[in-house]
Amino acid sequence: xxxxxxxxxxxxxxxxxxxxxxxxxxxxxxxxxxxxxxxxxxxxxxxxxxxxxxxxxxxxxxxxxxxxxxxxxxxxxxxxxxxxxxxxxxxxxxxxxxxxxxxxxxxxxxxxxxxxxxxxxxxxxxxxxxxxxxx
Numbered sequence: 490x491x492x493x494x495x496x497x498x499x500x501x502x503x504x505x506x507x508x509x510x511x512x513x514x515x516x517x518x519x520x521x522x523x524x525x526x527x528x529x530x531x532x533x534x535x536x537x538x539x540x541x542x543x544x545x546x547x548x549x550x551x552x553x554x555x556x557x558x559x560x561x562x563x564x565x566x567x568x569x570x571x572x573x574x575x576x577x578x579x580x581x582x583x584x585x586x587x588x589x590x591x592x593x594x595x596x597x598x599x600x601x602x603x604x605x606x607x608x609x610x611x612x613x614x615x616x617x618x619x620x621x622x623x624x
Contacts, residue, residue: 504621509567514622520559527551528610531586535602540594543602544587551583551609572620579612 509517527550534543548554556562561580565573586605593602 502621504619505569505572506624507568507572507620507622509622513564513567516560517564517622520564523559524551524613528606528613531606535590535599535606540590540602544590544594547583547590547606547609548587551580552587553580553584555583556580569620572616575612575616575619579609579616582608582612 527546530550531543531546534540534546561576565576568576582605586602586609589602589605593599
């Protein structure tokens, strides 16, 4: 049944294909897997009350401070304009989350931090919903 569902989804895939050289495709996919792992780490840190650690993880691995380590300047030229804008807005949202998590550590209350984290994830969903890097 799962194979049928996967084939059906693939046949209806209307995402824009972004062609990347093989090495860049591998690099981008590796970055995205690290983004997903960072999100899992952040939610675990939040659940353990480690708000400053969650903020550090977000900024270092997802925020604007992470662009150089992810090779963003090399990747950007292969992206569509909108895909690049979504990516940049995700990194900015992650930096805003880091600030919100630090505020939660000092002031208490996680509503703002979770709202900011949701904005990060919304950018991930938007990009994955609109684009693909392999056929």
